[in-house]
Amino acid sequence: MKKILLVVAVAILYVLHQDIWFWRSSYLVFGFIPIGLFYQGCFSVAAALLMWLLVAQAWPSHLEQEVEEADTREDAAR
Amino acid sequence: MIPAIVVFLYLATVLYIGIFAFRRARGKEEAEDYFLASRSLGPFVFLFSLFGTNMTAFAILGSSGHAFNNGIVTFGLMASSSGLVIPLTLFLIGTRVWALGKKYGFMTPVQMFRDRWECTHIGTVIFVVQAVLLVPYIIIGIMGGGTTLYTISGGLVPYWFGGAIVALVVMSYVFFGGMRGTAWVNTFQTVLFLCFGAIALVVIGVGMGGFSSAAHAIQASPMASLLTRERISPYYFFSYTFIPLSAIAFPHILIFCLTARKMSQFKKTVIFYPICILAIWLPCVFLGVMANRVTDIPEIRAKQEARRVLATQGRTMEPEKRDELREQSAGDDVIMLLLQRYAPLWLAGLLGAGIMAAVMASDSQILALSTMFTEDVFAFYGGKTRFGEAVQVQTGRLFIILITIFAYAIALRAPETIFELAIQYAFSGYAALSPLLVAALFWKGSTKWGALAVTLWTVLTVVAVAALQAVVPAPAPGPATILWAPGGVEVLSRTPGGTAVFGFMPVVPMVIGSTLLMIVVSLLTRKPANTTVAKYFGGSR
Numbered sequence: 001m002k003k004i005l006l007v008v009a010v011a012i013l014y015v016l017h018q019d020i021w022f023w024r025s026s027y028l029v030f031g032f033i034p035i036g037l038f039y040q041g042c043f044s045v046a047a048a049l050l051m052w053l054l055v056a057q058a059w060p061s062h063l064e065q066e067v068e069e070a071d072t073r074e075d076a077a078r
Numbered sequence: 079m080i081p082a083i084v085v086f087l088y089l090a091t092v093l094y095i096g097i098f099a100f101r102r103a104r105g106k107e108e109a110e111d112y113f114l115a116s117r118s119l120g121p122f123v124f125l126f127s128l129f130g131t132n133m134t135a136f137a138i139l140g141s142s143g144h145a146f147n148n149g150i151v152t153f154g155l156m157a158s159s160s161g162l163v164i165p166l167t168l169f170l171i172g173t174r175v176w177a178l179g180k181k182y183g184f185m186t187p188v189q190m191f192r193d194r195w196e197c198t199h200i201g202t203v204i205f206v207v208q209a210v211l212l213v214p215y216i217i218i219g220i221m222g223g224g225t226t227l228y229t230i231s232g233g234l235v236p237y238w239f240g241g242a243i244v245a246l247v248v249m250s251y252v253f254f255g256g257m258r259g260t261a262w263v264n265t266f267q268t269v270l271f272l273c274f275g276a277i278a279l280v281v282i283g284v285g286m287g288g289f290s291s292a293a294h295a296i297q298a299s300p301m302a303s304l305l306t307r308e309r310i311s312p313y314y315f316f317s318y319t320f321i322p323l324s325a326i327a328f329p330h331i332l333i334f335c336l337t338a339r340k341m342s343q344f345k346k347t348v349i350f351y352p353i354c355i356l357a358i359w360l361p362c363v364f365l366g367v368m369a370n371r372v373t374d375i376p377e378i379r380a381k382q383e384a385r386r387v388l389a390t391q392g393r394t395m396e397p398e399k400r401d402e403l404r405e406q407s408a409g410d411d412v413i414m415l416l417l418q419r420y421a422p423l424w425l426a427g428l429l430g431a432g433i434m435a436a437v438m439a440s441d442s443q444i445l446a447l448s449t450m451f452t453e454d455v456f457a458f459y460g461g462k463t464r465f466g467e468a469v470q471v472q473t474g475r476l477f478i479i480l481i482t483i484f485a486y487a488i489a490l491r492a493p494e495t496i497f498e499l500a501i502q503y504a505f506s507g508y509a510a511l512s513p514l515l516v517a518a519l520f521w522k523g524s525t526k527w528g529a530l531a532v533t534l535w536t537v538l539t540v541v542a543v544a545a546l547q548a549v550v551p552a553p554a555p556g557p558a559t560i561l562w563a564p565g566g567v568e569v570l571s572r573t574p575g576g577t578a579v580f581g582f583m584p585v586v587p588m589v590i591g592s593t594l595l596m597i598v599v600s601l602l603t604r605k606p607a608n609t610t611v612a613k614y615f616g617g618s619r
Contacts, residue, residue, distance in 0.1 A: 010166065013162060014162065014319070017154070017158065017159060017162065017319065018312065018315065018316055019154070020312055022306075022307075023306065023307050023308070023312070024306050024307075024308055025306060026297050026302050026303075026305035026306050028290075028293050028294065028297065028305075031290045031293070031294075032288075032289040032290040032292075032293040032294075033293075033364075034150045034293070034305040034306070034367075036150050036151070036154065036305070036306060036307055037150040037153055037360070037363065037364065040150075040153050040154040040157070040158040041153070041158075041356060041360055043154075043158045043161075043162075044157070044158050044161045044352045044353070044355060044356040044360075045352070045353070045356070047158070047161045047162045047165070047352040048161075048349055048350065048351075048352040048353050050162075051165045051166075051169065051348045051349045051351070051352065052349045054166075054169055054348070055169070055345045055348055055349055059345070060173055060174070060341075063173060063174060063176075063177035063341060064177070064340070064341045064342070066177060066181065067177050067180045067181055067341070070180075070181045071180075
């Protein structure tokens with residue numbers, strides 16, 4: 001279930017990248033940043049937060065264990 | 079001349095870092111130590127070096143130039159999409175490749191493909207395609223170095239000499255330092271352009287009298303569309319999200335994934351990659367757009383005039399004249415021009431060094447090519463067994479000298495635009511190769527024939543797009559030239575910026591075609607032995 005939610009979160013963020021809703025707006029946030037640029041800047045921060053979530057919730061630690069086990073076997077064989 | 083002196087000091091520092099790294103590794107002549115820094119890089123160096131490896135001259139010069147002519151869309155198009163896709167591929171693919179490299183001793187992607195699909199010569203075909211797509215990067219790096227030194231020195235350092243110096247410096251630290259030297263130099267460079275990007279933003283902003291007035295002036299002018307994304311179609315924007323798939327398929331990025339000491343070192347890289355992209359690209363794109371408001375730099379006014387003539391009279395012009403105007407309106411040097419106008423000389427030098435850092439990103443490609451040649455060709459065809467590991471490392475070093483001389487010789491003769499185009503094709507080509515990695519790591523049923531089909535499809539489509547764009551000249555800004563529209567459906571058209579298939583960039587059908595070919599051909603052909611499949615999937619959960 002957790003993995004499905006994370007996949008959905010990635011898909012949602014991918015869709016949110018296509019922000020057609022600000023396509024033609026030249027509104028200036030804080031009086032100088034075009035809203036389209038501001039939105040994509042915030043998108044980058046959201047991408048970092050999603051990556052943090054992925055690392056925290058879906059880190060492939062079994063790969064690390066496999067490598068450690070292989071190293072241990074190799075050391076024992078020596 | 080002061081900025082040029084600062085840049086030369088920077089080059090000396092870079093050289094020192096590379097040689098210092100070499101001294102750390104002195105006494106060892108093992109291939110894994112030279113080509114992969116003994117898989118020992120720590121989290122800080124791994125993050126900044128991997129990021130720096132992926133930042134080419136385009137990140138600073140090209141992004142601001144693209145934004146100068148196309149507006150804020152540049153950031154969403156090239157930066158924020160990469161901020162999502164690249165760390166995701168590092169998380170899913172980079173970690174798995176690292177684990178396999180650690181377990182089975184792989185040093186190149188082709189070694190893994192050969193083992194995973196039980197193939198020999200198909201691996202060599204993949205090596206050749208990867209190498210051919212990588213060479214333009216090295217050439218463009220040397221060209222960028224020559225141009226930057228020429229501009230920074232006010233023409234005192236000729237192009238041929240600047241290119242030679244950059245080629246020599248890069249060759250030296252890659253030659254002596256190998257992966258360790260390259261990684262430390264990349265880390266230094268990334269920190270440099272992260273710091274100086276922010277400084278450039280502040281200095282230029284103050285010089286322009288604040289960004290608020292400039293932004294409002296653009297908003298009230300006919301250039302207001304630069305503050306929106308009107309100049310790019312949503313189809314094109316969507317297509318561009320396929321381009322970052324190329325990053326993980328680039329051999330220099332994948333080989334770099336093998337250098338981490340522990341897999342946990344990917345964590346910080348995955349999380350902070352979007353933030354690093356934000357920190358570098360946002361100021362560059364913003365400054366590129368704001369440069370349109372600068373009225374007291376004649377070179378920028380000349381670019382705007384060329385752009386205006388192209389937009390208003392381009393349709394009636396000869397293709398050669400249109401190309402000439404396109405070149406005149408190109409904004410790759412707007413950041414440099416803004417710095418020369420608004421920054422004090424010493425700071426312009428430091429910032430120039432930051433730009434040189436981005437331009438010199440070709441070091442990783444040179445090392446990757448050398449690693450691939452020595453592992454996938456020299457060692458694979460018996461050189462390592464016959465002559466030993468020390469000779470293999472020396473062969474790698476010799477290869478570095480030869481490839482640098484070759485790239486420099488071409489950089490002196492060929493026009494830069496050719497290689498800029500080649501790099502665009504390379505991005506699409508590597509994106510089309512990315513299904514190889516996904517299939518190798520996640521699909522038990524994939525076969526070597528599927529891999530060969532993907533590789534040949536990539537070659538075919540890259541050549542087809544290049545040939546089409548060479549034969550059919552780019553139209554003026556505005557509607558595309560429709561080349562094939564059966565039943566009124568626009569299938570193929572030539573756009574001002576390239577080619578469109580059903581309105582999408584060619585990379586979309588290229589990646590979809592690769593994926594389908596991998597599936598269909600693999601289903602029809604014989605799978606690798608169960609023991610081989612178990613080696614890759616047996617222990618995974």
